[in-house]
Amino acid sequence: MIEPVDQQAAIAARTRIDMLTKPLGSLGRIEELAVQLAAIAGKIPATAYERKAVIVGAADHGVAVEGVSAYPQEVTGQMVLGFLGGFAAVNAFSRMARADVYVADFGILEPIVHDTLIDARIRAGTRNFAREAALTDDEVNDALHAGAEVLDGILARHTYDVLAVGDMGIANTTSAAATIAALCNADPQEITGRGTGIDDAGRERKIAMITAALERVERSDWRSVAREVGGLEILGLAGVMLAAAARKIPIVLDGVIVAAAALLADAIDPNIRGYFIASHLSVEPAHRVALTHIGLRPYLDLDLRLGEATGAVLALPLIEAASRMICEMHTFAEAGVSSAS
Numbered sequence: 001m002i003e004p005v006d007q008q009a010a011i012a013a014r015t016r017i018d019m020l021t022k023p024l025g026s027l028g029r030i031e032e033l034a035v036q037l038a039a040i041a042g043k044i045p046a047t048a049y050e051r052k053a054v055i056v057g058a059a060d061h062g063v064a065v066e067g068v069s070a071y072p073q074e075v076t077g078q079m080v081l082g083f084l085g086g087f088a089a090v091n092a093f094s095r096m097a098r099a100d101v102y103v104a105d106f107g108i109l110e111p112i113v114h115d116t117l118i119d120a121r122i123r124a125g126t127r128n129f130a131r132e133a134a135l136t137d138d139e140v141n142d143a144l145h146a147g148a149e150v151l152d153g154i155l156a157r158h159t160y161d162v163l164a165v166g167d168m169g170i171a172n173t174t175s176a177a178a179t180i181a182a183l184c185n186a187d188p189q190e191i192t193g194r195g196t197g198i199d200d201a202g203r204e205r206k207i208a209m210i211t212a213a214l215e216r217v218e219r220s221d222w223r224s225v226a227r228e229v230g231g232l233e234i235l236g237l238a239g240v241m242l243a244a245a246a247r248k249i250p251i252v253l254d255g256v257i258v259a260a261a262a263l264l265a266d267a268i269d270p271n272i273r274g275y276f277i278a279s280h281l282s283v284e285p286a287h288r289v290a291l292t293h294i295g296l297r298p299y300l301d302l303d304l305r306l307g308e309a310t311g312a313v314l315a316l317p318l319i320e321a322a323s324r325m326i327c328e329m330h331t332f333a334e335a336g337v338s339s340a341s
Helices: 007-019 028-041 062-066 075-085 089-097 137-157 172-183 200-214 222-229 232-246 256-268 270-275 285-294 310-328
Strands: 052-059 099-107 117-119 162-168 251-253 276-278
Touching: 007 028, 007 310, 028 270, 028 310, 052 075, 052 089, 052 137, 052 232, 052 310, 062 200, 075 089, 075 099, 075 162, 089 099, 089 310, 099 137, 099 232, 117 137, 137 222, 137 232, 162 232, 162 256, 162 310, 172 200, 172 222, 172 232, 172 256, 172 285, 200 222, 222 256, 232 251, 232 256, 232 270, 251 256, 251 310, 256 270, 256 285, 270 276
Parallel strands: 052 099, 052 162, 099 117, 162 251, 251 276
Antiparallel strands: none
């Protein structure tokens, strides 16, 4: 369902940008971003990308019982209530960016009843992948479809120009590191970080569990990776991304968890790569590996490691700036300004 981005539209955008009232290339990567937006849309943007949505996917992870996080598992649900209440970091940043925040439950341990929470539950968290497969094949499929349905439901009520994606789930950096190690054929010792701030012993436990679990994984098979070490919110967000790309909506990626979801979506349909915009570079070492594998260069480097879509939201004003540049600036001829000789 995903069409490759339109290279002819990219060429047309590049041509127009080079005629705008500025020295060639003087707006740097904002110009690069505008070209990508045109390639995604299949035409030069005619309006500013002001309509922004943020989707935060939440779920719990069975591997949390192995002591791989500095926080207890109930924090997932507690933080989701914070998102819904509007007082978390993603809410504060989204108000600044004038973006609407949606939260989807793909598998929080204890169900939450709230008017604005999107119910996309598959099960009450994954199984403990240190002991067994995290998910069944059916649950993998169900999570992907649930993600697509989440986006479809949102777009049935509102129209958006751009989508930022983020996550919430205690122990999800363990699942993300395992997923990235498998799909990028990387060494868990080198890419596994401290997540929420675990100590050296906790990190070593995390590495040992990932290494052992990867013995069960067929790394060339994304379904094997998702089944053995995947996360419900990771798969749900992959489904969101696939649905967004099918609708030609730019996808702004957050940190390492979202990068794991992007890798799965890329393995399912490589045409999605042209729709990805890497917002920032996380301090989690697996994030750089994942972005390099997909061929993405982040726009920000702020030592972030919170998740929630905070980094993605901070990049949303750059997308609006790029769209305004190409549709609101005049060319030298339009403005009656003498161009360089």
